[in-house]
Amino acid sequence: MSTPYAKLPAWADYGLIPVINLxxxxxxxxxxxxxxxxxxxxxxxxxxxGAFGRGQGIAFTLFYATTFIFSGLSVxxxxxxxxxxxxxxxxGYIAGxxxxxxxxxxxxxxxWWLTFPIAIIAAAAMGALWALIPAYLQAKRGSHIVITTxxxxxxxxxxxxxxxxxYLKPPASxxxxxxxxxxxxxxxxxxxxxxxxxxxxxxxPFNISFLxxxxxxxxxxxxxxxTRLGYEMRTYGHSSKAxxxxxxxxxxxxxxxxxxxxxxxxMMALNPTMGDQHNVALEFVSGAGFxxxxxxxxxxxxxxxxxxxxxxxxxxxxxxxxxxxxxPAISRDMIVIIQGLVILxxxxxxxMFRPYVQALFASLSPRSVGMEAVKGKGA
Amino acid sequence: MDLFNAVIQVLDxxxxxxxxxxxACLAGLYSERAGIFDIGLEGKMLxxxxxxxxxxSVFHSAYLGLGMAIxxxxxxxxxxxxASITHRGNQIxxxxxxxxIAAGSTIMLGQAWFQQGGRTPxxxxxxxxxxxxxxxxxxxxxxxxxxxxxxxxxSGHSVLVYVAFLAVPFTWWVLFRTRFGLRMRAVGENxxxxxxxxxxxxxLRYRALIxxxxxxxxxxxxxxxxxxxxxxxxxxxxxxxxxxAALIFAKWxxxxxMFACLLFGFLDALSIxxxxxxxxxxxxVPVQLMQALPYILTVILLAGFIGKAIPPRAGGVPxxxxx
Numbered sequence: 001m002s003t004p005y006a007k008l009p010a011w012a013d014y015g016l017i018p019v020i021n022l023x024x025x026x027x028x029x030x031x032x033x034x035x036x037x038x039x040x041x042x043x044x045x046x047x048x049x050g051a052f053g054r055g056q057g058i059a060f061t062l063f064y065a066t067t068f069i070f071s072g073l074s075v076x077x078x079x080x081x082x083x084x085x086x087x088x089x090x091x092g093y094i095a096g097x098x099x100x101x102x103x104x105x106x107x108x109x110x111x112w113w114l115t116f117p118i119a120i121i122a123a124a125a126m127g128a129l130w131a132l133i134p135a136y137l138q139a140k141r142g143s144h145i146v147i148t149t150x151x152x153x154x155x156x157x158x159x160x161x162x163x164x165x166x167y168l169k170p171p172a173s174x175x176x177x178x179x180x181x182x183x184x185x186x187x188x189x190x191x192x193x194x195x196x197x198x199x200x201x202x203x204x205p206f207n208i209s210f211l212x213x214x215x216x217x218x219x220x221x222x223x224x225x226x227t228r229l230g231y232e233m234r235t236y237g238h239s240s241k242a243x244x245x246x247x248x249x250x251x252x253x254x255x256x257x258x259x260x261x262x263x264x265x266x267m268m269a270l271n272p273t274m275g276d277q278h279n280v281a282l283e284f285v286s287g288a289g290f291x292x293x294x295x296x297x298x299x300x301x302x303x304x305x306x307x308x309x310x311x312x313x314x315x316x317x318x319x320x321x322x323x324x325x326x327x328p329a330i331s332r333d334m335i336v337i338i339q340g341l342v343i344l345x346x347x348x349x350x351x352m353f354r355p356y357v358q359a360l361f362a363s364l365s366p367r368s369v370g371m372e373a374v375k376g377k378g379a
Numbered sequence: 380m381d382l383f384n385a386v387i388q389v390l391d392x393x394x395x396x397x398x399x400x401x402x403a404c405l406a407g408l409y410s411e412r413a414g415i416f417d418i419g420l421e422g423k424m425l426x427x428x429x430x431x432x433x434x435x436s437v438f439h440s441a442y443l444g445l446g447m448a449i450x451x452x453x454x455x456x457x458x459x460x461x462a463s464i465t466h467r468g469n470q471i472x473x474x475x476x477x478x479x480i481a482a483g484s485t486i487m488l489g490q491a492w493f494q495q496g497g498r499t500p501x502x503x504x505x506x507x508x509x510x511x512x513x514x515x516x517x518x519x520x521x522x523x524x525x526x527x528x529x530x531x532x533x534s535g536h537s538v539l540v541y542v543a544f545l546a547v548p549f550t551w552w553v554l555f556r557t558r559f560g561l562r563m564r565a566v567g568e569n570x571x572x573x574x575x576x577x578x579x580x581x582x583l584r585y586r587a588l589i590x591x592x593x594x595x596x597x598x599x600x601x602x603x604x605x606x607x608x609x610x611x612x613x614x615x616x617x618x619x620x621x622x623x624a625a626l627i628f629a630k631w632x633x634x635x636x637m638f639a640c641l642l643f644g645f646l647d648a649l650s651i652x653x654x655x656x657x658x659x660x661x662x663x664v665p666v667q668l669m670q671a672l673p674y675i676l677t678v679i680l681l682a683g684f685i686g687k688a689i690p691p692r693a694g695g696v697p698x699x700x701x702x
Contacts, residue, residue, distance in 0.1 A: 032484065036491035084471050133678075143681035144690070146471050147627060150418070150620055151674040151681075158671035166665070293475055331497070333486040340479025344458075348468035348476055 008354075008361060014300060018346060020353050022298065025341035032337055036329045043323060043330060050322025051315035055199020057322070059191050059206040063276070065307075065314030066206075069213035070268035071292025072299060072306040073220050074261045079301050080224055081257035082237035087134060087149025088265035089289030090156035091127040095266030097160065098122030099273050100168050100178050100280035107185035115185045119274060120212070120267060127266020128259040130156060135258030139251040145258075153289075164282060177281035187275045205276035213271075213310075216264060217303040223260070233257050265289060287336075294339050297347040313339070387527050389648050394532065395606065397644025398543045399424070399598045399615075403622035404629070404636045405550050406594035410456075412554065412631060413587030414567035414693040419459055419474035420595055421619025422481030427452040427599020429485040432499040432610035433492065435506040444506065444604055445539075449596035455481065456592030457585070464584050467697030478619075486612045497612035499603070508537035508605050537605045539597060546594065550633040563587050567691035570698040580698045595619075624677035631691065643673045 008017075030040035051061045071088045078085035085091075102122045106115045134148035164176040173179075187207040195201055224230040236243040236253045244250060272284050295313055299305030320335040345352075403420045410417040430451035435444025455477055462473040486497040493499055513534035520530045554560040562583055566573045570580045602618075603610040625643055629635035650669030 032487070036487065084469075086471070086475070137678070137682045141682045143678075143683070146416075146418070147623065148678055148681060151624065151678050154617060154620065154674045155671045155678075158667040162665055162667040290475070290479070293472070294479075297472065329491045331487050331490050333483040333490075333497075336479055336483030337487065338483075340476045340481075340483060343472060343479060344462065344476035348462035348470075348473035349466050350468065352466050 008358060012357060012361065014302075014305070017350070017354060017357060018298060018300060018305075020357070021346040021350060022342065024353075025338065025345040028341050028345075029334070029338045032334070033330065038327050038329050043327060046323050046326045047316070047319035049319075050326075051319035055191075055194045055197075055201045056204055057318055058199065059194055059201050059204030060318040060321075061311065061314040062190075062194075062210055063204060063206040063271070063314070064317040065310040066210040066213045066271045066275075067268050067288045068291050068295045068310035068313050069217060069307055070264055070271070071289050072295030072310050073216055073292075073303065074264035074268070074289075075292045075296035076299070076301040076303075076306060077220060077224070077233075077264060078257055078261040079296060080230070080237050081233040081253060082240065083135075083138070083254065083257060083261075084146050085131065085149055085258065085261045085265070086146055086293070087131065087152050087262075087289075088268070088292050089285055089287070090149070090153035091130045091262045091265035092268045092285045092289050093153075093160055094130045094156045095123040095126040095269040096273055096280045096284060097163055097168075098126035098266070099269055100163075103181045103185035103274065103280075104168070104178060107182040110184050112184055112186060112188065116187065116208075116270075116274070119185070119270060123266040123269050124263035125266070127269075128263040131258045131262025131265070132255065135255045135262075138258075139254040161282065164280070168280065175281075178279045181274065181278040185274055186278050187270075207271065207275035209267075209271045209275050212267065214307070216267065217307050220264075221303040229256065265292070268292075291339060294343045294346070297350075298342060383524070384527070385652070387531050389645070389652050391531050392648040392651070393641060393645040394536065394540065395644075396647045397640040398540050399601050399606070399618055400622045400625055400643055401543045401637060401640040402546065402594050402598035402601065403619055404625045404640050405546055405633065406591040406598065407623055407626045408550065408554075408629075408631060408633060408636060409563070409587045409590040409594070411626065411694055412567045412691055413563045413584045414570060414691055414696070414698070415459070415463055415584055415588060416470040416695045417459065417474055417588075417591060418471060418620070418623060419455070419477035419481075420591075420622055421615050421617070422474075422478035423452045423455045423592060423595035424599040424602065424619050425478075425481045425485055425613070425615045426455055427596040428603035428614055429489060429499070429599070429610045431596075431600035432502060432603035433489070435502055435604055436493075436500045436609070439503075439506055441506055441508050441604060445508075445597070445600045448600040448603075449593050452596030452599060453589055453592030456588045456595070460585050460588045463697065464581050464588075467699065470695050470697075482613065485610070489610060489612070499610040502604060502608045506604070507608055508539055508600075510535045510537055511541070537601075539601045539605055542597065543601070544637070547633050547637045554633060559586070564691075567693055570693050574698070574700060580700075584698075598622075621673050624673055627690075628677055628680055630689070646672050 033040040033043050051057050074088045075085055099119050099122060102119045103115065106118060130152060134145055134152055137143040137148055138145040168178045169176055170179045187209060190206050190208055190210060191201045191204055224234065232248045232253055235246060236248060240250065268288060269285065273280050277284065291313055295306055295309045298309035316335045316338055320332050323330050323334065324332045403424055407417055407420050427448040431444040431448030434447035435441055459473050459477055462468040463470040489497045489499060516530040516534035519526045554564065562573060562578055566580055566583045574580050602614055607614065621643055625636060625639040628639040646669055650666050653664065654666055
């Protein structure tokens, strides 16, 4: 790359480049649709219609988005500290254990507004605990956080099977899941908010944990950009050497960042368990922790971007379900492909188009990329 | 004698279960020794398995299936290379992306082409790799001790099993006795030195990734065309990650890799065998504990409690030529 990395205007950096990356991902996905013999434009129309066409669709879109906001924030907090937490899946899954115990214990005695905070604390604590061990091993023993968190995903899966089959399921039942939670552990729906705008909703699991997700997005913004701790985390993320020189404790910052990340991943378990299924079942996270990686990369690690990207992925999940219904050749797994393509183009190949965009900006107006126009030689 | 037969059976299934791990583990060895982290082993195996079974059932040839498995798997490896070598993207992110694309596209294309819920049609015996019976295996079966060992353990596997175990000394030879191997190890430790010697870092790393793709392709073909008579969705079921764990366990050495994969395969075979049966002294071991054991062992090893696993020094760092 002979062109120097000139600065782009902020709107191009945070708006244009992600949009280009996203478009390319969708174009490639369109080719996959062509490959199975369907019309990509009609597929896209069905997808958008399914996600936003009716109130029902919007509610489902926001329901999926809730989980993805948590998992996206989880990835982002760790990433600001230069850590790749790929263990959101396991941290969210294990948090289901905490939620299950709290809900089974309190759902018959407490109202939901008392069970919910206790469950939040339990979920966050379990998630943080599951992130603590890899964090400690990274900080103290130098073991690679990516590998340990992957391993902990699998260990979490085994632990949860053991816990559900051995302890949490009712003795008489064969299915490896807890009994259905009573009223005291069912989160109230937010569907009425959408119905205010005149839409009709039959039943959708869109619930109050969406507000918790938005609150967490705000708190993450405060943490990262408005507190001393966040500053230390970003410093460590940019340069661990500089952080050490500035007297920031490496062990402390890694462990704190990973525990916050794990706690956010843990909270993602609230939405599907207390908000939707009203039980804790096997595999209830179903890949949402990994979607967080795509969401965080798309949202460029900023809470506002993450909320938008989460809604986009919620749309893909909801619209994708409709799409699978309308076009039999396209299954729901189309979303997994799109997810992979978004991670590829917005993550691994994020700089692919940057030189071209820079060259374009430089030729249109040199000043916009921070270069002085060369006098007398033409621009 | 019953105990002896049981041991032989467990060891036999150990070999069968460790072959895909071994192939994937050696695949990871090439790329990681060249300084490219590859958590996309899982995805490359999966596309290999799908492409192999699909091509074998369409063209009615096991070898065409294997060829297609390798081809597609190498193509995915090259995508990883394009992102992480040419564009210096994050290697972990690229690997994650490949796993997702593989998981989604195999199911979707399988459903669209064959309409069997993401499966490929069941393969007939000439579309699969059959067992090779070694000379005299049947005649020697009745000989005590040595007979079963020869006819069950050594003979009677498919050609890919022997390929996998021959790949171990071959990889050792490539790595430690050829110029390519020396340069590949160097590029994983200190790419700047290789560059100074006038050798292209990018081309070397691309070649290592092609080796990775070939081996993951064979691993995938083994899953769908030997172990199973066709492709089933998500049939790799985390084997790519176990292979990664085995690679760390083996400290990035080929012969160690074989033993690590045999150990993990043995744990798997044992957990299938012991389901529900209590052990003397220990009592009943939960099957989930056995399943989690490879991961737990890897974490303990990574923590430096059983020796220290030191990865290639330049691993995960994109190489930027000085300007």
